[in-house]
Amino acid sequence: MSVTISFISATTQELDRAERDPSWADEYADSLYDSDVYASPDRPDAGPDKAWAGLQFLFEESGVGPDFLMDGFMIVEEGTLFGWTAEQIAKLASELGATPWERLAAHYDPVRMTENEVYPNMWRFDAEGELEWLRHAYEELVAFFAAAAERGLGAFMNFSF
Numbered sequence: 001m002s003v004t005i006s007f008i009s010a011t012t013q014e015l016d017r018a019e020r021d022p023s024w025a026d027e028y029a030d031s032l033y034d035s036d037v038y039a040s041p042d043r044p045d046a047g048p049d050k051a052w053a054g055l056q057f058l059f060e061e062s063g064v065g066p067d068f069l070m071d072g073f074m075i076v077e078e079g080t081l082f083g084w085t086a087e088q089i090a091k092l093a094s095e096l097g098a099t100p101w102e103r104l105a106a107h108y109d110p111v112r113m114t115e116n117e118v119y120p121n122m123w124r125f126d127a128e129g130e131l132e133w134l135r136h137a138y139e140e141l142v143a144f145f146a147a148a149a150e151r152g153l154g155a156f157m158n159f160s161f
Contacts, residue, residue: 002050002120002160002161003050003052003053003119003120003159003160003161004047004049004050004052004158004159004160004161005047005048005049005052005068005157005158005159005160006033006045006046006047006048006049006157006158006160007045007046007047007084007141007144007148007155007156007157007158008029008032008033008043008044008045008155008156008158009043009044009045009089009144009147009148009151009153009154009155009156010083010153010154010155010156011153011154012085012086012152012154014028014154014156015083015085015154015156018075018081018083018156019073019075019083022075022076022077022081025075025076025081025083025156026075026076026080026081029081029156029158032156033158042151043153044143044144044147044148044151044153045144046140046141046143046144047137047140047141048137048138048140048141049137050119050120051133051134051136051137052068052119052137053118053119053120054113054118054119054123054130054133054134054137055068055104055134055137055138055141056068056069056118057107057113057116057118058104058105058107058108058134058138059104061104061107061109062099062103062104062106062107064095064096064099064103064104065092065095065096065099065104066092068157068159069159071084071088072084072085072088072155072157073085075156079159080158080159080160080161081156081157081158081159082156082157082159083154083155083156083157084154084155084156084157085154086148086149086152086153086154088154089145089148089149089153089154089155090149090152092145092149093142093145093146093148093149093150094149096138096141096142096145097142097145097146101135101138101139104134104138105131105134105135108131108134110123110124110127110130111123111124
């Protein structure tokens with residue numbers, strides 16, 4: 001089993017309802033991934049899938065970006081579903097949009113990441129390939145935050161383990 005993070009945009013009304021009714025939110029967020037809505041360009045979505053911890057390492061080292069496990073607000077007590085407000089998304093869109101990948105990549109350290117057991121702890125096997133994987137995940141996140149912010153949307157963040 002793998003530990004993944006994914007985002008799918010949400011309206012302020014959906015997030016408000018989710019806060020009031022976590023059981024609805026859990027089912028609703030799941031349904032977004034299983035329905036025709038999921039592929040909608042009006043509802044942006046993104047990983048970073050298993051790359052989240054590697055990106056978190058780079059965010060912390062460079063002093064930018066989100067804290068995946070601390071930002072947002074917990075919706076489901078088990079810590080599997082979080083809400084991110086439209087304001088948080090807009091702030092991150094601005095911050096990440098102004099942060100070139102090279103600024104994060106300068107902090108890529110496969111040795112330290114391996115020593116610190118940064119999930120999925122595969123950094124020593126193909127250091128350059130894993131850096132490219134993180135770059136792709138970062139670019140996808142930047143595009144997601146920008147698209148959601150442009151539409152005035154917040155997001156559900158699913159933390160699956």
